[in-house]
Amino acid sequence: MRLRRVAILMLASVLLTVLELFGRSQNANAYSLEKEAALGRQLAADVHQRTIPLNSPTVQSYIDSLGQKIAVYMPDTKFPFTFSVIADDPCSTIHEPAALPGGYIFVPAALFLAAQDETEFAGMLTHAMEHVAQRHRTLQATAGTFATVPLVFTGGWAGGCSEGPAIPVAFLALQRSAELQADLQAVQTMARAGFDPKALVHYVERVQDRPSRTMSKTYSPMPDRDERVTALLATMEKLPKVAYAVAPSGEFVRAQQEVRRLVGQSVPSDAPPSLLRRKPE
Numbered sequence: 001m002r003l004r005r006v007a008i009l010m011l012a013s014v015l016l017t018v019l020e021l022f023g024r025s026q027n028a029n030a031y032s033l034e035k036e037a038a039l040g041r042q043l044a045a046d047v048h049q050r051t052i053p054l055n056s057p058t059v060q061s062y063i064d065s066l067g068q069k070i071a072v073y074m075p076d077t078k079f080p081f082t083f084s085v086i087a088d089d090p091c092s093t094i095h096e097p098a099a100l101p102g103g104y105i106f107v108p109a110a111l112f113l114a115a116q117d118e119t120e121f122a123g124m125l126t127h128a129m130e131h132v133a134q135r136h137r138t139l140q141a142t143a144g145t146f147a148t149v150p151l152v153f154t155g156g157w158a159g160g161c162s163e164g165p166a167i168p169v170a171f172l173a174l175q176r177s178a179e180l181q182a183d184l185q186a187v188q189t190m191a192r193a194g195f196d197p198k199a200l201v202h203y204v205e206r207v208q209d210r211p212s213r214t215m216s217k218t219y220s221p222m223p224d225r226d227e228r229v230t231a232l233l234a235t236m237e238k239l240p241k242v243a244y245a246v247a248p249s250g251e252f253v254r255a256q257q258e259v260r261r262l263v264g265q266s267v268p269s270d271a272p273p274s275l276l277r278r279k280p281e
Contacts, residue, residue, distance in 0.1 A: 030141075033079075040100045047086075052086060053084065054086060056259075056262055058258045059262070062251055068081070070122065072193070074133050081105055081129060083105050086106050087262075091108070093208060095124070100137065107128075112255065113259065115203065116203075118251075120202060123187075126189050129189075130181075131182050176220070179223050188235070191240075194245060197236050197239070204228050204229060205225070208228070
């Protein structure tokens, strides 16, 4: 057991060194855009097989329209976005959409139900889209390749929500950094798109649970809630001071009501809040 701990610490040390060098390079992604798009298609096909879709023209039209409205203000993204709404909730700690390489975004029904208004919903959707724009998943995979360890997408396709001893500590640190970067990029994109970025802060404060005192932050793939809020507020201080218009809620409310109806049909009435329902293997 002691030797195993030493080995884990040595691996973590090597990975941290690699990631530090990796972070200094501006061209440290080993995946070409074509290879990343192909990887995304493969992973998205797997997600479609493993999750329950919420098929609704009303909901799909809404998420496509909102997503494309946000995408216009993301000039650094290299991929078109494809949105799907699912009954599963791969990130039950905060209901974050799953962002796959190549622009595939899987939005959990739980996010529709947890968001208090369209602006909060747009904040979390923008956060997920920024993971794609910043190419976080293939950057993580590149770091894994450089460190001669298996390809790892922390938390599988769910993003930064899973945790466990099989995930190297250095990758968890990289995942937390990616989550913070997606936050900071998201509030800037929200502001450009006309959404009040404070809504993302309000959502994180209200929804994300704080870890128990017995859980070490070192082994969490998610940044601490208070750390996220502090970083978000610091970034927002640098934004131009403008009066944001209140986003109309009619279309969001209609989509939210439709999602609630569909969820009631697709999962049992005594289902847990996470709405997580996997198809049989």
